[in-house]
Amino acid sequence: MAIVNPVQPTVDVRELAPDELTAAWHLGRLAFGSDPQPPPQAVTPSPGRTTYGAFDAGGQLLGKAVDLHDEQWWAGRAVPVADVAGVAVAPEARGTGVGRALLRTLLRDAHDRGAAVSALFATTPAPYRACGWEIAGQLRTLDLPTAALPRHRPDPQLTVRAGTPADLPAVADLHQRVTRHRCGLLTRTHPRYDNAADELPYDGFTIVEHDGHLLGYAGWNRGRGYGPDAVLTVEDILATTTEAARTLVGVLASWHSVTPTVRLTPLPGDAISTHLPLEIAREHERDTWMHRPVDIARAVESRGWPAHTRGQVTFTLTDDLAEWNTGTWQLTVADGNAHLHRVTTQADLHLTVRGFALLYTSAATAHTLAETGLLRHTTPDPSALDLLAAGPPAQALDYF
Numbered sequence: 001m002a003i004v005n006p007v008q009p010t011v012d013v014r015e016l017a018p019d020e021l022t023a024a025w026h027l028g029r030l031a032f033g034s035d036p037q038p039p040p041q042a043v044t045p046s047p048g049r050t051t052y053g054a055f056d057a058g059g060q061l062l063g064k065a066v067d068l069h070d071e072q073w074w075a076g077r078a079v080p081v082a083d084v085a086g087v088a089v090a091p092e093a094r095g096t097g098v099g100r101a102l103l104r105t106l107l108r109d110a111h112d113r114g115a116a117v118s119a120l121f122a123t124t125p126a127p128y129r130a131c132g133w134e135i136a137g138q139l140r141t142l143d144l145p146t147a148a149l150p151r152h153r154p155d156p157q158l159t160v161r162a163g164t165p166a167d168l169p170a171v172a173d174l175h176q177r178v179t180r181h182r183c184g185l186l187t188r189t190h191p192r193y194d195n196a197a198d199e200l201p202y203d204g205f206t207i208v209e210h211d212g213h214l215l216g217y218a219g220w221n222r223g224r225g226y227g228p229d230a231v232l233t234v235e236d237i238l239a240t241t242t243e244a245a246r247t248l249v250g251v252l253a254s255w256h257s258v259t260p261t262v263r264l265t266p267l268p269g270d271a272i273s274t275h276l277p278l279e280i281a282r283e284h285e286r287d288t289w290m291h292r293p294v295d296i297a298r299a300v301e302s303r304g305w306p307a308h309t310r311g312q313v314t315f316t317l318t319d320d321l322a323e324w325n326t327g328t329w330q331l332t333v334a335d336g337n338a339h340l341h342r343v344t345t346q347a348d349l350h351l352t353v354r355g356f357a358l359l360y361t362s363a364a365t366a367h368t369l370a371e372t373g374l375l376r377h378t379t380p381d382p383s384a385l386d387l388l389a390a391g392p393p394a395q396a397l398d399y400f
Ligand SMILES: CC(C)(COP(=O)(O)OP(=O)(O)OC[C@H]1O[C@@H](n2cnc3c(N)ncnc32)[C@H](O)[C@@H]1OP(=O)(O)O)[C@@H](O)C(=O)NCCC(=O)NCCS
Pocket: 031, 032, 086, 087, 088, 089, 090, 093, 094, 095, 096, 097, 098, 099, 100, 101, 121, 122, 123, 124, 126, 127, 128, 130, 131
């Protein structure tokens, strides 16, 4: 698609051909300071991934962006997502509309392929805010002093053992049970999560079972050394009962003599978190994630809604980048489902696309949005739009 703007005369954005992926990778390497050699998967076409390039009139590559065709759980239903990654513009072309042109085309194609919402991890929110994404949460990786983790005598009812690749299907099943009723978490069904059947994705894998049924797991990488700087990095940890969570945390505590620090990314409010001394955690890394609807009608209809929520509200929405969202809409929520249809009546509530994102992810209320200017209203009380924020708050657990 050729996009014209006042500074950069013409930017042509299109999906890259396989032989253009290496040039795009080098653009990303310059922006993100990656290793000098590309990993093979970055320069060969792979399923569930579209890489876009922006070119000037002379055919010079100016920028690139990737759409990962993901799925997220939203209150019990898997919603198709455009996860945006690897957005990079050549330094000399920054600030001239290349990023916006890339994101516009990515959104249009994501809409055409059926995506409902989009998420991204932002190094800087400003360019994404300008294009309709808004900050909805943070993914925090924490360091905990291993010696402060609660020790625990092994529960005689539970079996603790080292996992093997044969346990991975049960782990995927447990992950689904914990995540599917939440909002915003990846289903991990994207091809990048496919593991070789005979390989563990980590150094080690601790399993907790009852009568042969998996109740909790922790996948960890040992790291090097056993001095004061040694860290045990827990890549993935979940449990479905408090006993299994306590047992897993007890196993992590047993590392105190050789890895003084345990590093992990807890899922807020889950069974593991309730056994961690979070008050003394130090933040190792914080990644800010942003959300945007791709298609508001699809976003509302493809997700689950709380069964007890019922109501109706009419609002207008303006979306400069995804114009199919612009209009006056009536939202109806009942019996765990919701519908959005266009209406011709006047609305008292005027929502920006960033405001829609904040309500949909339950990161704001109508009153707080009105204070930020992302919602304008001509009625004294805008809270009817809280209907859109009725679901549990969206979360993130996986970086991409
Ligand atoms: C971030 C990046 C991709 C933005 O692309 P770009 O082509 O420079 O952005 P555009 O010129 O299309 O600008 C789009 C909007 O973002 C705004 N914007 C862009 N960069 C900005 C910045 N650093 N600070 C504030 N606003 C910025 C622009 O003003 C514009 O908004 P407007 O139309 O309302 O004025 C580019 O600067 C880049 O490659 N940076 C280095 C790598 C990086 O940080 N990538 C992001 C990874 S998440």
